[in-house]
């Protein structure tokens with residue numbers, strides 16, 4: 001970056017730099033040597049729109065590889081998948097002249113109905129944060145900036161511009177800010193994008209607590225805060241709260257209002273200077289040599305990575321992988337018109353798309369298997385009865401039916417939430433009818449958010465949940481069905497029996513512009529496990545074509561707030577496959593209700609048939625802490641922590657208790673605390689004792705005299721005693737001592 005002395009810029013120039021020049025670019029000032037920075041969506045592919053102002057993905061962008069969207073990457077539980085996507089996206093971005101990519105999104109899947117769940121990783125902040133950090137590091141290592149979004153508590157589309165997410169602080173910190181915190185501190189994304197919604201009544205774009213106190217002061221963020229497209233309401237208020245760049249532009253009114261706010265003293269010029277410095281910092285991501293992206297190789301990569309994301313939910317009598325057989329019936333419009341990404345701003349104009357039907361036909365012919373196809377249902381208005389009947393007739397004459405079902409695109413997109421958990425009724429009817437007619441039935445699902453399996457689950461033999469797999473999904477599914485690759489995806493979100501079972505059933509999506517996060521920290525599996533609510537498939541579930549055994553868990557304290565664990569994993573089956581080692585922590589330590597168990601660490605490993613490996617995992621402070629509202633701080637309490645190696649969130653395989661010393665805590669005091677707590681405080685206590693004893697001596701009393709009156713006084717709140725003493729002890733003097741770490745203070749009052 002060429003050095004620009006901010007103080008040489010005029011107020012007008014500075015204000016202009018803080019609003020986009022156009023839809024995707026920042027303002028350039030050639031006379032001052034300041035170039036423009038180019039943004040593009042999005043998380044799983046570069047949506048570079050050379051012309052036009054389309055942030056809703058309505059028009060085609062430049063062709064780019066559509067990698068598996070975050071819903072799939074979350075299900076891969078693989079940092080390697082996240083890293084390889086990040087690096088490939090950087091190459092494509094540089095080839096297209098894009099400097100900053102608008103992703104990843106790390107909002108939490110609070111309800112399965114969330115309209116943008118396909119753009120987010122998980123219901124668990126550790127899984128989301130680790131995958132997103134890896135992606136950002138890989139992207140930025142290649143010289144392309146990331147934009148971590150949507151900050152924060154933007155977990156629904158209903159009323160997204162105005163809704164207030166009303167969330168208590170512990171829930172925010174532990175669940176909804178946690179992945180952001182990890183990515184900010186571990187990967188330093190070039191930008192953080194504030195969301196549209198309000199948090200506890202204040203728009204994210206004007207929320208100083210969020211954008212400055214938490215993000216910058218606490219987490220040490222030094223990059224640029226940019227707005228979601230159109231999220232800025234009042235430009236001066238946003239600047240004062242810590243928002244650097246308002247997007248998109250041009251925004252003459254906003255720029256003018258900023259200039260006037262500085263002139264009137266409502267916003268300090270120093271605030272603008274700091275924001276300009278950070279926006280200019282983004283030019284560090286410009287000027288890198290344009291890369292050439294090998295789109296053919298990226299298509300192969302998209303296929304390879306997609307195969308790691310699909311989750312084998314059910315496999316009765318090992319119907320999968322497919323055995324050599326004479327005939328195969330493929331049913332479902334999605335087999336020839338695949339759904340592989342969601343709608344809205346993240347929509348990528350894929351370079352090519354694998355058609356599942358063609359891939360299956362190609363692979364089956366190598367086995368001498370004939371493939372028949374029936375659409376079974378239509379994505380357009382059609383005579384569903386006759387489509388279904390044709391499929392059922394064909395099912396009677398086949399060895400096995402493979403049905404491609406899922407949510408149609410118009411039900412899953414940015415801009416609105418889903419209304420139901422079930423598949424469209426025509427598809428449900430089709431699955432039941434085909435399953436009744438065919439000797440064996442496999443369902444392959446394509447959906448951005450989880451769907452209910454209840455009406456047909458028991459009728460079919462196998463279910464492969466593909467979610468949305470990107471442009472290589474057709475080949476990946478074929479590889480998995482035929483057993484060329486063993487499935488290794490695991491659910492990153494719970495599949496409930498019923499919508500009514502979900503923790504947000506009563507509060508999602510809120511009413512009258514407020515959504516109350518009444519489930520608190522009990523999101524997803526944290527809730528189901530804590531209240532023993534049965535689910536269809538738990539978080540972490542996923543089958544393989546081999547078996548894994550875990551043994552020999554050894555966990556021990558590696559410090560007051562850290563646990564080191566090792567566990568042995570053996571592939572006891574016949575084929576090589578990847579396995580996700582999931583380690584959870586269960587504890588009742590501390591004064592707050594903790595979830596029954598919480599994901600604390602994970603890793604994915606490849607094991608050849610018969611191979612054994614020892615895996616080491618560290619459960620750090622982050623995995624063990626809770627947010628203490630009385631201290632406004634993280635605490636790892638001393639106590640017992642049960643470390644659990646689990647098949648999934650509800651099936652613990654091995655466990656071991658570890659005793660932790662935890663944090664050394666001085667009692668958190670306020671004037672509401674009782675006198676007994678005050679006199680035992682290490683700093684304030686001795687000074688207060690001296691002072692009280694002086695006062696009590698007048699009545700021949702003493703703090704240790706064990707009299708009724710003294711005991712009563714010790715049990716009273718400090719502020720009541722202060723008022724009884726009528727000013728003889730100064731409350732401010734007491735409070736000031738709480739901030740003195742060292743020697744006990746002497747009484748001065």
Ligand code: BGC
Nearest residue numbers: 041055056102149228229345
């Ligand atoms: C979305 C963002 C996106 C932006 C630019 C907004 O509508 O919420 O995720 O990055 O548009 O397209």
